[in-house]
Amino acid sequence: MGQTYKLAEHFISINGEGQLAGELALFLRFAGCNLRCSYCDTLWACGKDAPHEVVSLSRIVDIAKDAIENGVRNVTLTGGEPLLQPGINDVIGRLTALGLQPEIETNGAIPLKDFCAPCRPKFTMDYKLPSSRMEQHMCTENFALLHEWDTVKFVCGTRADVFRAKEIAELYKPSCPLYLSPVFGQIEPAEIVEIMKEQKMTRFRLQLQLHKFIWDPMERGV
Numbered sequence: 162m163g164q165t166y167k168l169a170e171h172f173i174s175i176n177g178e179g180q181l182a183g184e185l186a187l188f189l190r191f192a193g194c195n196l197r198c199s200y201c202d203t204l205w206a207c208g209k210d211a212p213h214e215v216v217s218l219s220r221i222v223d224i225a226k227d228a229i230e231n232g233v234r235n236v237t238l239t240g241g242e243p244l245l246q247p248g249i250n251d252v253i254g255r256l257t258a259l260g261l262q263p264e265i266e267t268n269g270a271i272p273l274k275d276f277c278a279p280c281r282p283k284f285t286m287d288y289k290l291p292s293s294r295m296e297q298h299m300c301t302e303n304f305a306l307l308h309e310w311d312t313v314k315f316v317c318g319t320r321a322d323v324f325r326a327k328e329i330a331e332l333y334k335p336s337c338p339l340y341l342s343p344v345f346g347q348i349e350p351a352e353i354v355e356i357m358k359e360q361k362m363t364r365f366r367l368q369l370q371l372h373k374f375i376w377d378p379m380e381r382g383v
């Protein structure tokens with residue numbers, strides 16, 4: 162079967178976050194994550210026993226071709242942490258060759274330098290703030306590898322997180338768009354806007370997780 166991948170689920174839906182928010186995309190969710198964020202909403206896909214299908218590259222290509230027949234042009238690789246899958250560069254390469262635009266949702270704890278060639282995908286990279294309890298795992302050298310078509314997402318669970326996001330942006334000066342995303346049910350978006358105004362955080366955009374408003378917050382496969 163050659164190289165295989167642990168695919169937890171695949172479906173077509175709208176992108177909930179990032180620069181392509183609201184656009185249809187094929188989602189490939191891979192099983193396994195090296196972090197355990199306090200607010201994780203996909204913990205079921207993170208552990209060693211996460212339910213998954215073992216799939217070959219050609220199975221992924223078939224899934225992608227189906228999506229293309231349905232007019233989809235974006236593909237989001239998510240998890241868990243998709244970059245933990247051995248051979249994921251081959252998946253990125255094949256999806257790109259099919260004419261899709263791969264976007265990788267990565268947790269900020271994986272060095273991106275190994276995934277910038279031969280086919281450079283679009284990265285939506287999290288920076289884990291203090292309330293996640295995972296900030297010590299962040300690979301800050303990744304900031305230097307980001308381009309304007311990438312995104313950094315700061316998931317904020319507390320007011321202190323918003324201030325920390327500002328500090329990090331001032332320290333590493335990433336050239337790409339920066340999003341502040343409230344943890345659903347933990348901090349009011351209006352509170353974040355107040356801090357943005359007060360602190361003149363003009364480099365940031367507030368983004369709500371669309372899925373949490375459209376579907377049940379715990380719904381899978383949407």
Ligand code: SF4
Pocket residue numbers: 194195196197198200201202203204207240241242268
């Ligand atoms: S990195 Fe993402 S998938 Fe992994 S534990 Fe944190 S929120 Fe969950």
